Amino acid sequence: MLNISNSDIIFAIADTHFHNKSRNSDINDFFLFLKKVRQEADKLFLLGDIFDFYFEYKTVIPKSLFRVFCELYKTKSAGVEIHYWVGNHDFYLGQFIKDIGIVPHSLPEVISASGAQILIEHGNEINSPDMLGIILKNRLSRALFSIIHPDLGITLARKVSRLSRLRSGKTTLDLNYLARYAHRKFSSGIDAIMMGHFHKPYLYEDNNKSLVILGDWSNYRSFGIIRDGRISLRRFNHSPR
């Protein structure tokens, strides 16, 4: 269970979708964002799909993600508690992520912050399940996948991942559907919902209750801050590309 104290400042980000061909500006801005986190936040919530594909092999980690892991480790070592709600692209986080001090969460969770009940989730369970998840949640296919050489396995998986992102991500932000979902949660005692997955920053407010979608990093540089029981949606300053 997650302990939040009233003075906690929580930064949250989702859908950076880092991979071996990520733009340098996306990665460098993310590192600047983490610097800001170290200066201003007590906790960092990663709301899923930080990696475009992540599979935990027994002995290797992907070279292209090494610097991202290092910066996260540096942030955690500076005293920021990091929680990771897995997305539909990187749900197979394993022991390695725990070894560098990040707490993984595989299910939506309600936190209590300054008296407000805030639901935290990636958001993929709201729309349809995706291919990659179906394939890799199966134990046998996971075992088979793990014996493919990582250079080939990661390339294949990213192809599937790209398809599933097109299918489940930015194409289907149905605002009416989301508002209905939010109202169901509000009537069960939830004050605010924060999620990623839909790739577009979005704030829905009704009667002092809110639904916040964080938006993706490469297009919007958006992130969230939870403070005094309220969520605000922000934009990070763009660096020149």
Ligand SMILES: [Mn+2]
């Ligand atoms: Mn997603």
